[in-house]
Amino acid sequence: MGMDATLPAPWRIAWRRPESAAGDVFTWAVEPVDGTGSSFLPGQFNMLYAYGIGEVPVSISSDPAGTPWLHTIRAVGSVTRPMAALKVGEVIGLRGPYGSAWPLVAAEGGDLLIVAGGLGLAPLRSAIYQALRRRSHYRGVYVLYGTRSAADVLFADELAAWRDGGQIEVAVTVDRATPDWSGEVGVVTRLIHRAGFDPATTTALLCGPEIMMRFAVLALQQRGVPDKAIHLSLERNMKCAVGYCGHCQLGPHFVCRDGPVLAWPRLSNLLGVMEL
């Protein structure tokens, strides 16, 4: 992070690739223009600034042990759509990394369960890479991923490689099947009932639409996973990213500073409140 946490530093787009067959999600690899090295923890996010357009929070989706840093973005809003049109070699502003991280070290010794929905796989990708590197420190590692349709599956090649690699169990399901899809059909919470993890020793990491996460928590509780072992990554209207502005406030928490990763006991009374 720079000297001033609110000041973006210039970073260059090193390469860009489309990330799903649906075409609305892309990944940027970015490198600091001044070559300064930095590090991040899985689960943290950066504020990406397209000069003259605007700034958005984006989780870092790359292996924390490697460079360049990757950011996986859906071209959906007034900032991310113009971002999708930026070319390789162009310079953006970046500040970060910010926020809390997945409790991967605390999870060691037990099962690690990763439940992702839609674009929520991106913030968990860095956690998966770290878990793979320290695979012997976990009993089982399970990745359960649900998304809208076959065309929306993110990181399809990596999911296949992880599954075929045999080190982690991977299950992918889609809500809507098309004729080209031969895999599972149904919501991701159903996979929780089937996965072979040991609830008593499991740490669960969840990221996806809030509704999906609420029902995933319910399914985990039904399996007997303790509340304190369930961690969610939240998305809120993060602007300053350092707890000044309050735009991302959720009850007593600033999601940018206290989150985005928060344990379920800190959220259980908040997510059901429509006004928050």
Added chain:
Amino acid sequence: MNLRELVDSQRFCQGLTPGQCTGLAACAGERSFAPGDYLLRQHAVADTFYLVLSGEVQIRLAVPGQGVVTLETIGPDEAVGWSWFVPPHRCQFDAHAVLPTRTLAFAAAPLRALMEQDPTVGYAVLKTLVGTLTQRVQSCRLQVLDVYAPPGA
């Protein structure tokens, strides 16, 4: 595990007497399906209640103009079909094995008679069935919500 042990190991047998489990086992048999086989066919008489022991089953529906659409996948320890319980006892969907699938298959008519005759057994089986229905309805609602759609889509 023999048939009786398989029946005894089901959730709905927990809390039932050995005699009641014997009654349930008398309605049951093990049945296996190869990939491509159908457990249930749309419009056919719903004469069997399946519990999946291993394998994978797709619930499918033929939709005019769209062909056969897969609605959801059923895995181990899950039930397939409840039309056997609700008149007119006709299957509303296809259930199609996609992997080699082993099931515990209960003949519907004697099972309904047993549930009618012994409400404790009926209640135990219904609790399992309602649990399944609750999960399926919840899943359906989430699917209808299209939670992964881009905001404003």
